[in-house]
Amino acid sequence: MSSVHFNSYTEARAHLKDLLDAAELGCTATVRRESSMAAVVDAARLRHFLAVVSPVRAQVVAEDGGWSVFLPGLPISADGATFDEAIDEMVDALREYAADWQERLREAPNHRQQWGLVQLINLSDDDQLRAWLTGDGT
Numbered sequence: 001m002s003s004v005h006f007n008s009y010t011e012a013r014a015h016l017k018d019l020l021d022a023a024e025l026g027c028t029a030t031v032r033r034e035s036s037m038a039a040v041v042d043a044a045r046l047r048h049f050l051a052v053v054s055p056v057r058a059q060v061v062a063e064d065g066g067w068s069v070f071l072p073g074l075p076i077s078a079d080g081a082t083f084d085e086a087i088d089e090m091v092d093a094l095r096e097y098a099a100d101w102q103e104r105l106r107e108a109p110n111h112r113q114q115w116g117l118v119q120l121i122n123l124s125d126d127d128q129l130r131a132w133l134t135g136d137g138t
Contacts, residue, residue: 003028047123050116051132058133060086069133074114091129094121 004022006012012019012031019040022029029040060083061068067086070077078093080086097105098121105111106118121129130136 001025001027003030005030005032007032009033043123047120047128050120050123051128054116054120054132056132056135058090074117087130087133088126090133091126094129098122 001018001022004015004018004027006015006019009031019029019031023040023042026042026045031038031040057071057073059070059072061070066079066081067083068077068079069086069090074097076090076093076097078086078089080089098118101111101114101118106115120132124132
């Protein structure tokens with residue numbers, strides 16, 4: 001299969017299986033809707049790509065008998081009595097940030113550029129986010 005392109009939502013809907021098959025195979029799959037074009041991509045491929053191009057920036061610090069985790073430049077941090085608790089709390093904090101971003105932060109000038117991070121968070125399960133935070137894999 002090669003790339004697929006549909007010039008309207010109606011055309012794409014009539015060929016939804018072809019559109020999704022192309023995306024699953026990693027082929028370019030697009031739909032034009034009025035003056036904009038959307039790309040359909042396989043979620044696992046997009047998540048992997050975002051994890052690769054979004055290097056881990058988490059800082060982990062042992063302090064006061066516990067651990068703190070933060071992402072420099074972002075208002076996301078967490079604490080825990082143990083390293084694992086701090087990472088688990090950070091996963092929760094990332095999920096809260098992604099929800100806030102979708103709801104209200106996406107247009108804020110100091111958060112607008114975090115689209116990729118938000119997509120990575122939303123496309124990841126908790127274990128994948130833990131691995132990303134600790135640098136244990138993509």
